Amino acid sequence: MDTFYVTTPIYYVNDVPHIGHAYTTIVADVLARYHRARGRRVFFLTGTDEHGQKIERAAEAAGLSPAAFVEQVMARFRRAWQVLNISNDDFLRTTEPRHRKVVEQLWQRMADKGDIYRGEYDGLYCVGCEEYYTESQAEGARCPTHRTPLERLKQSSYFFRMSRYQDALLDHFEKHPTFVQPDIRRNEILSFVRGGLRDLSISRTSFRWGIPVPGDPEHVIYVWIDALTNYLSGLGGFDGAERYRDFWPADLHLMGKDILRFHAVYWPCMLLSAGVPLPKQVFAHGWWTINGQKMSKSLRNVVDPEMLCEDVGRDALRYFLVRETPLGNDGDFSHAALLQRINAELANDLGNLLNRSVAMVHRYWEGKVPPLAQDLRAEAVDRELVELAARVGEEAARAYEGNAPSRALDAIWELVRAANKYVDVTAPYSLIKDPAKKGRVGEVLANFLESLRWTALLVAPVMPDKAQELLAQLGLDAASSAAWPERWGGLAAGQPLPPPIPLFPRIDDDRKAALLGRWQQAATPAQETTKVTDPKPDTSAEGPALLTYDEFSRLDLRVGKVLEAQRVQGADRLLQLRVDLGSEVRQIVAGIAETYAPEALVGRQVIVVANLKPAKIRGVESRGMILAAGEKQVLALSALDVEVPPGTKVR
Ligand code: MSP
Numbered sequence: 001m002d003t004f005y006v007t008t009p010i011y012y013v014n015d016v017p018h019i020g021h022a023y024t025t026i027v028a029d030v031l032a033r034y035h036r037a038r039g040r041r042v043f044f045l046t047g048t049d050e051h052g053q054k055i056e057r058a059a060e061a062a063g064l065s066p067a068a069f070v071e072q073v074m075a076r077f078r079r080a081w082q083v084l085n086i087s088n089d090d091f092l093r094t095t096e097p098r099h100r101k102v103v104e105q106l107w108q109r110m111a112d113k114g115d116i117y118r119g120e121y122d123g124l125y126c127v128g129c130e131e132y133y134t135e136s137q138a139e140g141a142r143c144p145t146h147r148t149p150l151e152r153l154k155q156s157s158y159f160f161r162m163s164r165y166q167d168a169l170l171d172h173f174e175k176h177p178t179f180v181q182p183d184i185r186r187n188e189i190l191s192f193v194r195g196g197l198r199d200l201s202i203s204r205t206s207f208r209w210g211i212p213v214p215g216d217p218e219h220v221i222y223v224w225i226d227a228l229t230n231y232l233s234g235l236g237g238f239d240g241a242e243r244y245r246d247f248w249p250a251d252l253h254l255m256g257k258d259i260l261r262f263h264a265v266y267w268p269c270m271l272l273s274a275g276v277p278l279p280k281q282v283f284a285h286g287w288w289t290i291n292g293q294k295m296s297k298s299l300r301n302v303v304d305p306e307m308l309c310e311d312v313g314r315d316a317l318r319y320f321l322v323r324e325t326p327l328g329n330d331g332d333f334s335h336a337a338l339l340q341r342i343n344a345e346l347a348n349d350l351g352n353l354l355n356r357s358v359a360m361v362h363r364y365w366e367g368k369v370p371p372l373a374q375d376l377r378a379e380a381v382d383r384e385l386v387e388l389a390a391r392v393g394e395e396a397a398r399a400y401e402g403n404a405p406s407r408a409l410d411a412i413w414e415l416v417r418a419a420n421k422y423v424d425v426t427a428p429y430s431l432i433k434d435p436a437k438k439g440r441v442g443e444v445l446a447n448f449l450e451s452l453r454w455t456a457l458l459v460a461p462v463m464p465d466k467a468q469e470l471l472a473q474l475g476l477d478a479a480s481s482a483a484w485p486e487r488w489g490g491l492a493a494g495q496p497l498p499p500p501i502p503l504f505p506r507i508d509d510d511r512k513a514a515l516l517g518r519w520q521q522a523a524t525p526a527q528e529t530t531k532v533t534d535p536k537p538d539t540s541a542e543g544p545a546l547l548t549y550d551e552f553s554r555l556d557l558r559v560g561k562v563l564e565a566q567r568v569q570g571a572d573r574l575l576q577l578r579v580d581l582g583s584e585v586r587q588i589v590a591g592i593a594e595t596y597a598p599e600a601l602v603g604r605q606v607i608v609v610a611n612l613k614p615a616k617i618r619g620v621e622s623r624g625m626i627l628a629a630g631e632k633q634v635l636a637l638s639a640l641d642v643e644v645p646p647g648t649k650v651r
Contacts, residue, residue, distance in 0.1 A: 004035040004042045005247040009255045010049040010092060010230050013073035014058035017080040019303035019321070019333055020256065020288050020295060026318050027285065027327060027405060028254050029086045033461035034400040036087075037484045043247045045234040046081065047092030048074045052223030053127050056209035061553065061651060066209045070095060083306050084314055085464055092234045094211075094226055102233035103226050104214050109274040110160065111214075121157040121201045124150035130223050132201060145258070147583035149645035158203040158213060160225075165269040166197040172268065178281060180264045181403065182328040185257060185284045189264045200266065228267045231279070238276065250279040252403070260284040283403050286330035303333055307522065311515055315463035316342050316504065319409070322462050326406045335519050339512055346504035349416050350455070356423060357448040358473055358500035364432050369449060369475060370442030371493035382447055385422050386488050389415055389454045393485055396458045405462065412458045419451035449474055449491055457485045466503060473500060556611035557650035558582070559640060560626070565598035571618045577601065579624070581610060582647015589622035592634045607638040607650050 008028045011021050025046055032044035049055075050070040059069035074093060081088065092099060110116050123132040126143035133143065138150050170193055173179055173186070180186040203219035204210070210220030231250055235243040253263050263282045271278055289295065290303055308317050320338045323345070325331030361367060377383045392415040399408035426444040431437040453474055460467035460481050468481045475495040507515070560579035568574035573591045575598055588608065609625040616622070627638035 002038075002040040003247055003251075004032070004040045005235075005250040006032050006035075006042070006044050006252045006254065007231050007234070007250055008046040009259060010047040010094065010227055011077055012049050012052075012054065013070045013077070014054050016073060016076050017305060018295065019290070019305055019308075021077070022080065022084060022305040022317075023288060023321050024254060024256060024285065025081060025086055025088075026084060026321055028252075029084075029088070030318070030322060030405050030461045031252065031254075031400065031403065032087055033464060034405075037457070037461065037482055038397075039484075041246070042089070043235070043243065044088045045090050045092060045231070046086070046088045047090075047230055047234070048077055048094070049223070049227045049230075050074065050093055050095045051210040051220075051226050052130050053204070053207045053209070054130060054223075056207050057127065059209075067095070080305055083309050084318065087464075090234050092230045094230060098236070099230060099233040100211050102237045103211050103221060103229045105237060106229050106232065106270065106274055107214055107221065107225070109276075110270065113273050113275075115161040115164065115273045116202070117159055117161065119157060119159050120154070121159075122154040123152070123201075125153040126150055142582075148647055149582060153206065155205045156219075157201040157205070158216075158219060160200045160202045160270070160273070162200045162266070162269045163197045165272050166193060168272050169193055169197070169265065169268055172278060176280075179278070180260070181281060181283045185260055185264075185328075189260065192261065193265060197265070197269070224262050224266060225270065228262060228270065231267075232276070249277045251281065253279050253282045254403075255282075255284055257284040257286060283327070285327050286325065289330070289332045291334050292332055304522065307519075308338075311518070312338065312342060312507075313465075313504075315466045316346060319346065319463055322405045323409045324406070327403055335516060339507055339515065342504060343506055345413065347502075347506040349413065349420070351502055351504040351506075353416055353420055353455075354452055354470060354473060354503050355500045356420075357445065357452060358497055360423075360428055361445055361449065361497055362499065364428060364441050365445055367497055367499075369491045369493050369495045369497065370446045372446045372450065372489050373443040376488060379443075381422060381425055382443070385418060385447055385451060388418050389451060389485075389488065393454065393458060397484070400461065408458070409462065412455060415451060415458070416455055419448060419455070422451070423448055446491070446493070450488055453490055454485045454488075456481065457483060469501075470503060473498060473503075553651075554611075555609060557627075558608050558610040559644055559646055559648040559650060560586070560588075560606050560608040560610075560624075561646040562601045562604050562606060565601040567593060567598060568618055568620055574618060574620075575601070576620055577626070579606070579608060579626075580646040581608060581624075582645060586610075586623045587621060588624045588626060589617040589620050590626045590628070592626070592628060592637065595630075595634045596637065601637075604637070605640050605643060605646075607640075 006028050008024045011017070028044060028046065032042050036042045055070060056066050059066040062069055078091060107116070121132065124135070124138050124141065125132050126146060126148065128143060128146040128148060133150060137144060141150050142148060143150055173190060180189050202222040202225050203213050204222060205219055208220060210223060211226050213219040213221055231253065232238065232244070235241055235247055238244055255263055260282065268278050305317065320341050323341065324337065361369070373382060376386050392411045395411040396408040399405065399411060428441045428444045431441045431444070452470060453476070456467045456470040464481070468478050471481050474491060475497050476491070558581050560581050562577050563580050563585060564578040565575050568576050568589060573593050575590050575593045575596070577588045577590060579586050579588050607627040609627065612625050614621060614623045628634045629636045
């Protein structure tokens with residue numbers, strides 16, 4: 001039997017699920033569902049990446065042990081995938097014993113091959129990426145991705161002789177031109193590998209939260225070596241495991257472009273070393289921005305997938321994410337665009353099609369499925385519709401197979417529009433006035449219903465719930481939604497239909513405004529409601545309200561270094577500052593001019609509330625706030641007892 005093994009990256013549990021994670025997972029789900037509908041045996045794996053220094057630090061910040069912390073956040077991912085109707089066959093956690101065993105075995109295989117040696121690493125490290133950077137990659141000692149200061153890390157380390165596999169990898173790329181996709185990413189990877197592969201440091205001694213190196217528990221295995229192995233441990237390991245025999249090599253590793261290099265270079269080299277066949281394809285999708293902005297911690301709330309599912313329904317969200325951008329391109333998540341597509345494409349195009357057809361069946365055909373014409377080729381309009389449906393079916397299949405689900409939707413909407421037009425052209429509501437044409441009305445309605453059945457089956461991988469609802473309204477059961485349409489005519493003539501129920505109710509202007517308001521509010525963390533110019537402490541009768549730890553941790557406090565300071569014209573108390581926050585330079589207006597002269601501030605380190613909503617103070621934009629002591633008048637500025645890099649978190 002034909003098989004299909006698809007994976008998502010396993011998600012770091014230092015962050016709760018957001019739309020970026022949801023996107024990768026939904027696309028993998030769409031492809032898994034498509035291949036199942038084509039009768040293939042599918043294995044769809046996702047999970048969580050729970051080891052490493054980043055997680056250890058996040059746990060510490062939350063005041064929990066790493067084990068308790070990962071348990072909590074992992075549960076959020078599991079729940080989100082349930083809410084989004086993700087049909088994964090397994091959920092792998094890197095803290096599970098079944099995973100650890102395979103990581104150890106893989107390490108051993110690489111060691112047996114002579115590809116692991118001990119040495120010393122002295123380099124610049126980014127904990128965010130869990131990766132070393134060379135001096136030339138590091139831009140001014142900062143991480144090129146996070147823009148945060150890199151840490152100098154000198155430690156004894158095990159190395160993987162990756163350099164040995166450069167030629168074999170290039171040879172593989174040559175022989176399998178679609179191994180890395182899309183082409184633009186393939187070219188980037190090719191030039192990276194051609195630039196020369198260095199040996200990879202694959203163990204750490206600076207923290208404990210990981211899998212110990214076999215035989216040397218002072219070292220923990222580098223988190224990427226640990227994480228990538230999930231694609232094998234999810235199958236039970238190597239040749240001895242049944243799942244491995246059924247599903248390896250993976251058909252598709254899907255991920256965001258940010259982590260392609262790990263999948264397209266490190267992972268294949270590890271497999272070459274271990275003597276394991278390489279996956280068939282590694283596909284990198286693009287990066288989502290939110291309403292035109294880069295996704296940041298504070299913006300994540302607005303794109304909480306669970307909230308969006310609650311507000312617009314999970315299938316509408318799945319549809320939007322898949323339709324909005326071709327897989328591989330970057331996309332912008334705009335709430336307005338989401339509502340626009342729901343109304344235009346789901347409520348209007350598809351919802352109306354169903355409503356119109358079933359309503360006419362009730363009006364003109366006693367609410368029962370009419371029989372199809374004996375000869376579907378007798379009338380040109382019928383023939384064209386049937387042919388179009390067949391072509392759309394093939395195009396949608398090609399698109400799903402080619403990892404282009406947005407193109408599948410484009411094709412399917414061609415059928416939706418053609419079916420709407422078919423009714424306009426055949427005009428059953430006019431034909432019905434002539435008793436001699438009654439039979440033709442039945443044929444037209446039968447074609448109309450059949451085009452809906454096709455649409456439902458073609459769109460089911462993207463909108464599984466709605467496809468089922470649609471089929472139920474056509475008198476079909478749930479089981480039939482897991483199939484792929486083969487021939488025209490899958491409805492039972494004479495079958496009574498229930499009265500039509502709107503598939504996607506239109507979102508009217510009031511509801512639109514309410515939703516946009518709710519999402520906007522979710523984007524505004526609680527502390528942002530405090531005005532910069534007039535901070536009023538909350539002193540109720542019981543004294544100041546107590547913050548929970550969670551509330552406190554929403555504050556993003558950072559060390560800033562004042563680069564420039566000048567007075568704000570016409571405002572005696574205000575200074576306009578330019579403050580280096582590590583990853584960026586911010587303009588901040590501070591009411592400290594009565595205590596501090598501008599020139600006294602340049603070069604000083606201060607503590608900045610970095611995620612305060614921007615405000616205009618006397619017409620000058622202020623993005624953040626500086627902590628200072630004093631009620632009405634500032635008495636002293638926050639400071640640090642030793643100098644630390646700008647951008648360092650304060651907690
Ligand atoms: N744990 C590693 C992956 C190990 S796989 C062996 C990791 N985890 S992650 O949680 O940080 O990110 C996982 C994936 O989430 C990214 O590859 C990407 O697919 C997705 N996205 C996270 N943010 C995103 C956007 N803003 N836009 C699109 N996808 C993004 O990396």
